[in-house]
Amino acid sequence: MTAKAHETHEVAGANEPSHGRFADPLPRIPLVWGPTDFDQLSDQIAGITEQPQPNWWWPALLVTSALLLGGVLAASYLISTGVGVWGSNNPVNWAFDITNFVFWIGIGHAGTLISAILFLFRQKWRTSINRFSEAMTIFAVICAMVYPGIHVGRFWYAWFMFPLPNANHIWPNFRSALLWDLFAVSTYFTVSLIFWYVGLIPDLATLRDRARSRTRQVIFGFLALGWRGSTRHWRHYEVAYLMLAGLSTPLVLSVHSVVSFDFATSVIPGWHTTIFPPYFVAGAIFGGFAMVLQCMIPARAVYGLSNLVTIRHIDVMCKFILATGSLVGYAYCMELFIAWYSGNPYEWQTFQDRAFTGDYTWAYWTMMTCNLIIPQVFWIRWCRQTPWFVLLVVTCVNVGMWYERFVIIVQSTSHDFLPGSWGQFYPTWVDWLQMVGDFGLFFTLTLLFVRFLPMIAIAEVKGVLPAANPDPFMESEYLKVNGQYPTADHERAAAFGAPRPARTEVPESPEPVPSFLAAPGGTGKPWGAIAEFANPHDLLVAARRTREAGYQRLDAWTPYPVHGMITAIGRSRSRLPLFTLAGGLTGLAVAATMQFYLSAYYYPIIVGGKEFRSWEAFVPIFFELTVLFAAFFTLFSLIGLCGLPRLFHPVDHHPTFRRSSLGGFLLTVEAADPQFDPDRTRGFLESLGGKHVAVVEG
């Protein structure tokens, strides 16, 4: 057995990581398994969108679009005939429409949880699954938004939902939960889209730089806004991403809370209970995680992603399902307990009907079994780490979460206070077709996403690769302690092979690099000097030395934000949060002015016996507009502070520069620097170990 020690590359210089100072009896398992490095990762993920799809892709798309067509037909029939074609009746005025609406909104919660909340908690395993679940979020919200659009029956009046005067100067009712819903769902959709897009920008640049055809280059070139991995840009980008995560976290809680207000602000037994907001949020995250696994497990298998979405990822997600499922179970128990404890006969009657004696006990127990009982198998490790079994359980969860909404909505309304207004709900074929069509829409969008965009966040995963965070180890002792694997997980990870050490040589350039690169139509003056380095550590050291040598205007270009690089090029923390704060305050002011002015002065209307100026009912829209404006300010200040879009740049003429979005690490010194001299600066960069050094024309 030859024990070859890998070289150590400490990333942070000032505060050296203390790995190995104390005994480490339980080594951390890397998030990405096997010898994957920066270039290989770009190949693996981007390759999926560049090569022809596997054979099953077209038949699958055919099936899902056929289902989607069914939904379109159902909606057309509904709009041309009227809402009577649905089974909704009196007393069950809301049934499949709202059930499906809430179901899809719920599915849309996991994406933001994974991208935002887990980001704030620094759960870095999220990087392998966040892109996929963010995309799912957006598609699920689209599926949900179908229902408010069509359930009015005459959808050309759908604009009545928006804050516009519809007739006789009457504005929408700002105290209505349905209007809050509109604000919450559209804010959520917009902010999720912004978050998704901001996350995509570096990966779009990767696709652009790998593009073989002119069309792909132009499309991704425009979409990437001219992102090149400049550290000056990463500086704003990282903070903007943090701001968006900070905004999305309360936003994701607010959306399903507002959806729960649709029910809980009424006084209907079974709907009116104070735990509804957090209960709905927990349920949404639960159902969302189930749907992520439902889609991710097959995708992982057919695209061979088990080194990136490892069995440990599935394990952790199953633990989340167990935790959130238990939270949902907690809420079920609270509802049931308080219905009894309150001594309120109406409340207790509803719950007795629900659980023991009514017409919908079958639905209630389906929900209980699927959501509370079955997920408890995830206490057992085998159940969490066996993909086909996980798939089975999450299918149950998805069914259970659909039934949860069905039980809440249909069962609670089916028995009104007086027996004279009791009734049952029977769905019609239109109800069913609409529901099936929504699944068609969701899976069609998902298939298209997998086909055209990177389904794993390439830049983010690069930041968690072992190559980015090197840790010394002996190859034969990889993940072992005293010659033994501490856990079975260590053994599974080690079976993929040890991580490859960061490369120490810069790869050859595809074409020779002259010392001065002329640009067509250039100014004739140099823009600056470029040098490429082998790995992030070398680049960091080179940047520091360049600063020490007195250079002021330098920049480092990296495929992912390298820790410590911002200070190495002489910059401090971005001031972007001030824009976010300004946006938030603007949104709050807009919401306050709009609601108080319109509801209390311009056209005062008494609703629900509340005072004209009662602030409580305005809070949901205060919150939503605060977040919406803050997110827009963040996006635009990010683009503005980075000086994007910038589709052309002098550095583009350098033959290896495009590696800055793949696996290359480059340093530039600008001609505007007072100390810049074409020959001396080039020589200096070469003395630091830079390769392919050249001065480019501005």
Next chain:
Amino acid sequence: MSTATITNGIDTDQAFTLPPGLPDDVAPLGDRTAGAFRTLLLILGVTGVILLVGAVGETTRRQFFHSYLFGYVFALDICLGSLFWILIHHVADAGWSVGLRRVYENVTRAIGPLALLFLPLVLGIYSGNLHQWYDLISQPEPAFGSHEHHQWQVKHLYFSIPFFLFRLGIYFGVWVGYATAMRRWSLQQDAVGGAALTRKMQQWAPSGVLLLGLTATFFSFDVLMSLQYSWFSTIYGVYFWAGALRGSLSTGVLLVLILRYAGYLRNTITIEHLHDVAKLMFGFTVFWAYIAFSQYFLIWYGNMPEETQFYLLRRNGGWYNASILLPILYFVVPFFLLLPRANKRNPVMLAVAAGWILLTHAFDLYWQILPVLHQGTIHLRLLDVAAPVFMSTMVLLSALRGFQRSPLIPIRDARLNETIGYENETP
């Protein structure tokens, strides 16, 4: 390398050696803090006497029991929150918070004494000085069909003496059990090191979180929500929990800052760690507001008398102003104190924020408990101050005893490398 002996009061004595390379001296404080310990004992004695006088006096007895409950819950939920942070540390297999965990382990030493200190409350309930449901269930069955009968029918079962006491036994059993086990294993690891005990704690922690959540919820129902027994709110357990998490985070921060002020742990639990705790404090400040607003908002919107009675009682006299001040003092002020990154990384501002949250947390509990006694308006009594001081001193004494007898951080934790020299990566 110094050798010392752990006497945690629970376990047999175990010898441990401090590993080389630690940036601070983390040996048990031992006699170095004897003076502080005596001062705390003195405060405990003085406030104890005040409480005793209140308990004996015929006219002050009801006041005594309500103040005692107020102080008791203030201390207990800090300890339960601390237990939660220990458990969640193991559930998440966290690395950065290893050093902080010992602080929380020491705080949870108080759960045992607090279990005993619950006995006076049992006396209070069964002497008719505390919860009004005792009067309801002691009376004969009211006329069938009356509103009172609905209440009696349910409550005489739920609050029947054996069932009530049995439940409380279960709650304290779970809390004392998990707190003792987690601390004992952690101290054992100080002596033997290795991964086995880490894995053991990680295996037990999830069930602890589950049981702690359930028991704390029903404790809050049984002891706090039932002060107005015909009132109910399904979110009440979450509300209680949000307060407990805020209180325990602030306590943890203050204890670390005091230790740092006294010269300990300065290079072990740094501002990088405290910045993370501050973020959690900020997050749970918002979470509390979310839960508090949800409860108020749905009751306000539904406008049903059996639910609005809670807020109605807190609209009388001075309670009205207190109700308006509560969200401002307990949410808005800490929100803006903790929003700027610079404040989260400044020990002085952090101490101000943590102290503020603890004070307003007490105010929140006062607002929940005392209106039942003084229905007209606020009457702040000496007992209302003595009780929380007494109980907090009890917690501090237990924690200090822990610091005196065990190393200040888990010195052989499997994740020690990640907490020493930890660097906060937030951009």
